[in-house]
Amino acid sequence: MSSVTLRNVVKRYGQLEVVHGINLEIDEGAFVVLLGPSGCGKTTTLRMVAGLESISDGQLEIASRVVNDVAPKDRQIAMVFQNYALYPHMTVRQNMEFALKPQKLADGEVDRRITEASRILGLEPLLARKPAQLSGGQRQRVAMARAMVRTPKVFLFDEPLSNLDAKLRTQVRLEIAKLHKRLGTTVLYVTHDQIEAMTLADKIVIMKDGHIEQVGSPEEVFASPKNLFVATFIGSPSMNLFQMTVEQAELGLLLTSQPFSVPVPSPLLSKLSPGRQVTLGVRPSDIRIAAKGEPGSFEARVDVVEYLGIEALLNLRIGSQEFIAQVAAAERPVPDQDVSVFFNPAGLHFFDSQSGQAL
Amino acid sequence: MNHTVSRDRRIALVFLLPAVVILFVTTIYPMLYALWLSFRSYDLSKPFIPRVFVGVANYVEVLSSQAFLHALLTTFKLMAMTLSVQVVLGVGIALLVTQKLPGMAVVRTLLLIPMMISPVIVGLVWLFLYFPELGYLNYFLSLVGIGPVAWITSTGWALTAIAIADIWQWTPFFMMGTAAALQSLSPEPYEAARIDGNSRFDVFRYITLPQLKPVIISLLFLRAIDAFKIYDIIFVLTKGGPADATEVISLYIYRQSFTFWRMGVGAAASFVSLIIITILITFFFKSLQRSQAALAR
Amino acid sequence: MTANAREKILLYILIAIVLIVFMTPIYLIVVSSLKPSALMFSRPPTFIFTPTLQHYYDLFTMRPFHLQILNSLIVALGSTAFSLVVGSLAAYAISRIKSRWINDVSFWILSMRMFPPIAVVVPYYIIFKSIGLLDTPLALIIVYSTFNIPLTVWLMKGFFDEVPEALEEAAQVDGHGVIATFWYVTLPLTAPGLAVAAVFCFIFSWNEFLFALMLTGSKAQTVTIAVMSFWSSDAVQWGRIMAGSFVVLIPGVIFVLTCQRWLVKGLTMGSVKG
Numbered sequence: 026m027s028s029v030t031l032r033n034v035v036k037r038y039g040q041l042e043v044v045h046g047i048n049l050e051i052d053e054g055a056f057v058v059l060l061g062p063s064g065c066g067k068t069t070t071l072r073m074v075a076g077l078e079s080i081s082d083g084q085l086e087i088a089s090r091v092v093n094d095v096a097p098k099d100r101q102i103a104m105v106f107q108n109y110a111l112y113p114h115m116t117v118r119q120n121m122e123f124a125l126k127p128q129k130l131a132d133g134e135v136d137r138r139i140t141e142a143s144r145i146l147g148l149e150p151l152l153a154r155k156p157a158q159l160s161g162g163q164r165q166r167v168a169m170a171r172a173m174v175r176t177p178k179v180f181l182f183d184e185p186l187s188n189l190d191a192k193l194r195t196q197v198r199l200e201i202a203k204l205h206k207r208l209g210t211t212v213l214y215v216t217h218d219q220i221e222a223m224t225l226a227d228k229i230v231i232m233k234d235g236h237i238e239q240v241g242s243p244e245e246v247f248a249s250p251k252n253l254f255v256a257t258f259i260g261s262p263s264m265n266l267f268q269m270t271v272e273q274a275e276l277g278l279l280l281t282s283q284p285f286s287v288p289v290p291s292p293l294l295s296k297l298s299p300g301r302q303v304t305l306g307v308r309p310s311d312i313r314i315a316a317k318g319e320p321g322s323f324e325a326r327v328d329v330v331e332y333l334g335i336e337a338l339l340n341l342r343i344g345s346q347e348f349i350a351q352v353a354a355a356e357r358p359v360p361d362q363d364v365s366v367f368f369n370p371a372g373l374h375f376f377d378s379q380s381g382q383a384l
Numbered sequence: 385m386n387h388t389v390s391r392d393r394r395i396a397l398v399f400l401l402p403a404v405v406i407l408f409v410t411t412i413y414p415m416l417y418a419l420w421l422s423f424r425s426y427d428l429s430k431p432f433i434p435r436v437f438v439g440v441a442n443y444v445e446v447l448s449s450q451a452f453l454h455a456l457l458t459t460f461k462l463m464a465m466t467l468s469v470q471v472v473l474g475v476g477i478a479l480l481v482t483q484k485l486p487g488m489a490v491v492r493t494l495l496l497i498p499m500m501i502s503p504v505i506v507g508l509v510w511l512f513l514y515f516p517e518l519g520y521l522n523y524f525l526s527l528v529g530i531g532p533v534a535w536i537t538s539t540g541w542a543l544t545a546i547a548i549a550d551i552w553q554w555t556p557f558f559m560m561g562t563a564a565a566l567q568s569l570s571p572e573p574y575e576a577a578r579i580d581g582n583s584r585f586d587v588f589r590y591i592t593l594p595q596l597k598p599v600i601i602s603l604l605f606l607r608a609i610d611a612f613k614i615y616d617i618i619f620v621l622t623k624g625g626p627a628d629a630t631e632v633i634s635l636y637i638y639r640q641s642f643t644f645w646r647m648g649v650g651a652a653a654s655f656v657s658l659i660i661i662t663i664l665i666t667f668f669f670k671s672l673q674r675s676q677a678a679l680a681r
Numbered sequence: 682m683t684a685n686a687r688e689k690i691l692l693y694i695l696i697a698i699v700l701i702v703f704m705t706p707i708y709l710i711v712v713s714s715l716k717p718s719a720l721m722f723s724r725p726p727t728f729i730f731t732p733t734l735q736h737y738y739d740l741f742t743m744r745p746f747h748l749q750i751l752n753s754l755i756v757a758l759g760s761t762a763f764s765l766v767v768g769s770l771a772a773y774a775i776s777r778i779k780s781r782w783i784n785d786v787s788f789w790i791l792s793m794r795m796f797p798p799i800a801v802v803v804p805y806y807i808i809f810k811s812i813g814l815l816d817t818p819l820a821l822i823i824v825y826s827t828f829n830i831p832l833t834v835w836l837m838k839g840f841f842d843e844v845p846e847a848l849e850e851a852a853q854v855d856g857h858g859v860i861a862t863f864w865y866v867t868l869p870l871t872a873p874g875l876a877v878a879a880v881f882c883f884i885f886s887w888n889e890f891l892f893a894l895m896l897t898g899s900k901a902q903t904v905t906i907a908v909m910s911f912w913s914s915d916a917v918q919w920g921r922i923m924a925g926s927f928v929v930l931i932p933g934v935i936f937v938l939t940c941q942r943w944l945v946k947g948l949t950m951g952s953v954k955g
Contacts, residue, residue, distance in 0.1 A: 077854070098856030110851035112848060112866055124855040398770070399770040400774035403830055407831070411801070417807070496944055497934055499948065500888075500934065502889075502930070504890045508909070619894075633799075634799040637800070647803050657800060658796060
């Protein structure tokens with residue numbers, strides 16, 4: 026059963042259209058992450074779901090009810106804001122109480138919910154404190170508790186980790202994952218950080234310029250990106266790209282660029298004809314150092330070696346084409362010499378150079 | 385129809401409307417009344433004569449009268465005297481009291497007091513100092529061999545006497561504004577200039593002053609608008625006299641309306657002064673918007 | 682900036698001169714209010730004398746100065762309360778509504794404060810006379826509010842601008858309406874601003890002279906007019922004038938000493954960052 030459905034949702038500010046007809050179905054209990062660079066429309070989309078921005082066109086359903094013109098408070102949602110938006114003049118307990126006030130619950134019920142939420146998030150010792158007396162991670166937990174006590178149908182998170190330092194971010198990320206597992210409530214989560222998206226999401230929605238580029242599980246978007254944008258946006262370091270031309274050879278079709286060539290894999294044979302421009306994508310982790318003269322390997326120049334402990338990043342060059350390989354630290358070569366490299370055939374991605382779409 | 389727009393509308397209605405309505409009734413209505421009045425002959429000393437429509441006669445009388453032009457000139461003369469001294473003294477004192485020395489915070493606070501004193505009280509205490517025969521100012525001047533000066537009883541000195549009282553009250557305004565601006569300047573350019581070995585005068589001339597300029601201009605406009613309205617101090621010290629030596633616009637309007645009871649003429653003069661102050665305010669807003677834009681950058 | 686010892690001494694001398702010049706009139710008010718009349722203009726000035734409270738005693742016995750203080754308090758507090766309510770509501774709207782017309786409205790409101798009082802005193806006089814409000818505190822409350830509302834709007838707008846909108850959105854998502862959000866979230870966070878605006882309104886009303894002079898007679902007379910009236914009596918009662926002046930300047934001095942850091946913002950209408 027679908028919990029949140031967006032049908033052709035459009036956002037315009039005057040003449041300017043910033044979200045162009047988003048279609049998205051979010052299943053009950055799913056953890057969906059809207060991922061994209063800043064200005065891609067992900068936050069605007071989230072705020073439309075929250076009801077903080079009006080919907081210019083299209084339809085938004087929450088729990089099978091059209092809510093385009095329903096006030097935020099009646100959408101059965103709760104939101105965790107980027108800066109937490111804790112009321113600075115209220116204690117932790119009062120923050121939660123204030124969130125519950127409009128629901129006009131019995132006092133006992135209010136207490137029960139606050140006790141439960143604070144137990145789950147470990148806030149019991151902090152209930153009498155004000156936000157200014159809390160650390161960043163604690164504030165984050167209070168914001169989640171405040172959302173939790175309302176027992177919403179959907180949790181909305183707007184870049185909740187962006188104000189935390191790297192170490193805390195990992196920790197709170199884990200807490201969010203645990204919380205979702207425990208409560209099983211639908212989550213719609215906005216971030217620009219692909220690691221957050223990969224680690225938290227059941228389903229990642231990658232957005233760019235107000236469009237959805239791809240929707241899929243973390244594995245899907247990583248292993249089979251639909252287009253060049255997704256391919257380069259997901260994965261770190263990013264995927265290497267090579268501009269290639271399809272050529273006719275004795276044994277079949279070849280993709281060639283100046284210094285090297287790769288055979289066209291059989292599933293693609295029917296789609297390509299000689300002369301076509303194709304972009305070849307290879308993740309750094311799909312490149313390894315080969316023995317000299319190994320079939321299918323190329324010679325490349327090592328420019329810089331970045332040692333990272335367990336692994337090393339090699340900045341390589343074939344002619345004027347630069348690319349990066351990720352290898353085990355023990356196997357790293359010394360800079361300024363030529364090495365043989367081998368592209369894992371299973372890790373090759375082919376994109377139409379013109380449209381950027383995967384082939 | 386969507387609810388964020390309706391939210392704006394609700395805010396506008398519930399929150400903004402009362403203020404707009406009240407200000408309209410209490411300000412615009414009296415102004416319109418004054419406008420209406422300025423086209424009538426309304427003489428309170430002859431209450432049985434009806435308010436006759438006289439066209440622009442009041443305006444013609446005001447604009448062609450020697451007394452009005454003199455009042456206008458006196459207003460601007462006083463404005464020039466006070467503002468020029470206040471800005472120089474104020475910036476100078478601000479540079480003194482922003483030195484990082486013990487006790488400066490207390491000095492800065494004490495210097496703010498004159499601004500918060502009712503202008504009537506300022507007028508009275510300066511009257512005490514200027515008072516013919518008795519006032520202490522001439523006594524102290526006589527100790528250094530100056531005077532006696534007929535501060536408020538001679539046409540030559542009266543305007544200066546008023547200017548001094550106003551300068552005393554409002555120099556702190558420039559001091560305060562400039563000091564606040566000085567303290568918000570970033571220290572890096574000064575450190576750079578120290579390393580480069582620029583002279584102190586050059587540092588002030590090329591680093592400090594350009595950064596203070598927008599603030600000083602804003603302060604000048606605010607003071608100019610106030611100086612145009614100056615009333616209380618003059619009322620206490622000289623009542624516009626001796627003769628008409630200190631009769632500024634406000635006192636001219638006051639005299640027309642409440643000494644001669646010629647309300648129509650007073651209203652016409654009020655409107656002329658409204659137009660002048662509107663020009664000042666417009667320039668102030670322009671500079672304000674510019675300085676706010678500069679701050680936002 | 683560091684200065685060597687000689688420069689420091691020079692600086693302190695200059696500052697001492699500045700302080701003497703600017704503090705002398707205030708010193709005179711305080712000292713003269715306590716000086717016996719016979720020593721008021723003695724040559725050379727008497728610095729050491731037995732202070733007397735006679736002038737203060739006269740103030741309240743020969744004149745109904747306490748009633749005038751009461752009038753001033755009624756007018757100042759009334760106008761302050763009214764301006765604070767109306768002004769902060771408007772300030773909130775101006776801070777939150779994002780439309781081009783709102784800028785025009787806010788500048789219109791600000792300009793209302795800058796118009797010369799003398800230009801509207803005649804119509805006020807006639808209007809109040811015709812509706813029987815002349816010589817009542819209510820007349821002054823109304824007039825002062827036309828100056829205090831714009832001041833409150835501009836001060837409070839600055840404070841509202843600093844309240845993050847996410848806080849209000851959070852309340853909105855939680856189901857609170859516009860008014861509840863304003864009342865429980867925004868207003869408590871701008872309490873210091875309200876205090877500052879209140880003090881500015883109070884001081885302006887307390888110190889005002891022109892309207893008080895024109896629109897009140899004997900009944901609603903305020904302190905500034907009362908002090909001025911000692912001057913026009915048969916003999917100038919300097920002791921009483923100074924005692925009255927001292928009473929009038931108390932609120933302003935207390936304000937400077939307690940919340941001077943807000944003075945910049947209030948007096949420059951936000952054109953200078955304090």
